[in-house]
Amino acid sequence: MIDIKDLRENPEKYRKGAELKGLDVEIARIIDLDEQRVRAQQEFESLRSEQNKQSKEIAKIKEPAAKKEAIAKMGELAGNVKAAEERLKIADAAMQPLLLQIPQPPDDDVPLGKDASENVVLYRWGEPRRFEFKPKSHIELGESLDLMDFKAGANLAGARSYFLKGMGAELHQAVLRLAFDMMTKEKGFTALSVPVLVREIAMQGTGFFPAGREQTYYVQADELYLTGTAEVGLTAYHMNETLEESELPKKYVAVSTCFRREAGTYGKDTAGLYRVHQFDKCEQVVICRNDVEESKKWHREMLGFSEELLQRLKLPYRVIQCCTGDIGVKNASMMDIETWMPSRQHKADPDSGYGETHSASRLYEFQARRLNLRYKGTDAKIRYCHTLNNTVVASPRILIPILENYQNADGSVTIPDALRPYVGNQEKIAVK
């Protein structure tokens, strides 16, 4: 949500911001409706003021006939008040949905670009492994090592559904647990378990609606939505609250199942674990003071936690600064991490083997405004919080680089050191 006052004063900022994100918005129409709304409010309030004054006079009149006469005179004024209030409501109702569509303008550090192809690689970590044998894809490994079952998944739930099996399911739990433990025990994040079935207000408040409605599963009988990320629960946790500055920053982490319809991706990444309707994700959220520098600091720090996890898993990755056309409606800035997945590499582009595994977003006030999430400063002023979120790890997608990078010539897969404590210290998944 955008500050209507700021929009009023700097319409160009928001027009430009929307243009950079490749979105069409009706700024002029909103400003026009806003003017109507303010005028209606002024009319209504001055009429109401008069009505309140008269009513107080009536209350004082003791003599019945005089009272009756005074009340009779009020009819017209009451009608005018009602009409003015109606105009105010209509103007407001017309403006709100349009205002919800205005995107957060991209921050200055976001490179210009129309889509993901113009994202910028910031840096890389780790060297992609050179195989002395023909490496298998995670799908082939999954089959030969009996780690996953896509056929059964499709029978039960349709395309993009799967079963994880045996060590496949164990690794899935292990990597989530590693991520969760790192964040809670080492990074000082508060563990939360969040609702994944939520009301519309939570989806709108976190900025997923109206834009992402078609990506979301809807449970009609109860008018609830299945969340595509724990970001919704973590960020909306303090919805409608005024926190104290002294309790900020709030640092939360949760593992949740994530549901995504993946509408409009037909034919894209249809095979394997890369793009699925349901997965589990360990997500980190920070709610901090209304301070751009602090937000930027947290953004880098949260990104660093995800990098640390990948480094512990010894998986090569690269960090991407997403361009204006790829950061979405709600973000001021977004950095992705792409992890090396050998099977995705094709000859035409050697770098194509990097697949997105993480996404770190900085939203400033955008979500906080929609959520009415504020804090009282030490100066007693009330301000909107800033919010940020980032993947710690999402599985089973992360199983792709794990299985593919750790495979051996004999068809077995070595279990990364960091995961062994979570699988009974098993070292290898061997061919049966």
Next chain:
RNA sequence: GGAGAGGUGGCAGAGUGGUUGAAUGCGCCGGUUUCGAAAACCGGUCUGCCCGCAAGGGUAGCGGGAGUUCGAAUCUCCCCCUCUCCGCCA
């Protein structure tokens, strides 16, 4: 799923149509007092929006929304939430 009770300011808790943004108590902040503290006493203590450089003024808010009325925390309707009992159940 059935039956009932209830949702008022940071908390507790009055208030059933008329100067009620809301008594009272607690808490919190400031002051007096004290060597200091406690106690006592005095004063202050919600938020959104609009107008205004400001001081200030207006308006809205008693779970949310709609309605009745000259006037609603108080009356009516819908929704949400909490609690109690019964039923069902991972």
